[in-house]
Amino acid sequence: DAGVTQSPTHLIKTRGQQVTLRCSPISGHKSVSWYQQVLGQGPQFIFQYYEKEERGRGNFPDRFSARQFPNYSSELNVNALLLGDSALYLCASSLVLSGSQSYEQYFGPGTRLTVT
Amino acid sequence: RKEVEQDPGPFNVPEGATVAFNCTYSNSASQSFFWYRQDCRKEPKLLMSVYSSGNEDGRFTAQLNRASQYISLLIRDSKLSDSATYLCVVTGGGNKLTFGTGTQLKVEL
Numbered sequence: 001d002a003g004v005t006q007s008p009t010h011l012i013k014t015r016g017q018q019v020t021l022r023c024s025p026i027s028g029h030k031s032v033s034w035y036q037q038v039l040g041q042g043p044q045f046i047f048q049y050y051e052k053e054e055r056g057r058g059n060f061p062d063r064f065s066a067r068q069f070p071n072y073s074s075e076l077n078v079n080a081l082l083l084g085d086s087a088l089y090l091c092a093s094s095l096v097l098s099g100s101q102s103y104e105q106y107f108g109p110g111t112r113l114t115v116t
Numbered sequence: 117r118k119e120v121e122q123d124p125g126p127f128n129v130p131e132g133a134t135v136a137f138n139c140t141y142s143n144s145a146s147q148s149f150f151w152y153r154q155d156c157r158k159e160p161k162l163l164m165s166v167y168s169s170g171n172e173d174g175r176f177t178a179q180l181n182r183a184s185q186y187i188s189l190l191i192r193d194s195k196l197s198d199s200a201t202y203l204c205v206v207t208g209g210g211n212k213l214t215f216g217t218g219t220q221l222k223v224e225l
Contacts, residue, residue, distance in 0.1 A: 040217070044215075045214065056212050088157075092213070107159040107161070
């Protein structure tokens with residue numbers, strides 16, 4: 001079975017530009033979460049979506065937005081890019097939102113964003 | 117205080133050694149606990165969930181102490197392929213995963 005897929009794998013943008021990252025969850029998984037990982041740190045939570053609704057948001061500015069589609073895939077958008085947005089952006093999917101072992105989260109390979 | 121704290125290491129151990137990692141968390145309401153493994157420039161991969169009763173998967177044993185808000189991972193008979201960063205992860209309100217900064221393990225010949 002296919003795991004979590006993300007596109008693109010690498011991206012180079014300049015300051016002030018906008019970027020859209022895409023994620024397809026594991027088949028049957030209804031929850032998608034986004035994380036940002038900068039070098040030397042653990043991933044930081046950005047958003048969680050379940051059944052197309054936002055269910056959680058981390059401490060990120062409003063320049064970050066996301067959505068989930070009826071097929072459970074998701075997009076993360078970042079506007080007005082800053083140098084500090086350079087990071088690995090990870091998408092994770094889980095079967096359900098909470099309440100059981102089934103919400104173990106599985107990560108995609110990530111999109112490495114470089115802002116120059 | 118960080119929500120999840122880990123010793124960053126690196127832990128340099130010989131092949132065949134037993135090594136233990138510890139992790140503390142600050143939110144007493146945390147409900148679920150995991151260890152993830154991350155290789156250089158790769159995504160985190162779920163190693164094991166951590167249950168209150170403790171659990172074992174082959175050479176790996178995880179323990180949870182809710183009273184002390186402490187999680188541990190024990191790796192027996194270390195292999196070269198165990199070299200990676202081990203991330204301690206807890207969930208709190210809203211089911212988001214909160215990661216520690218990771219502990220780097222290097223297994224040497």
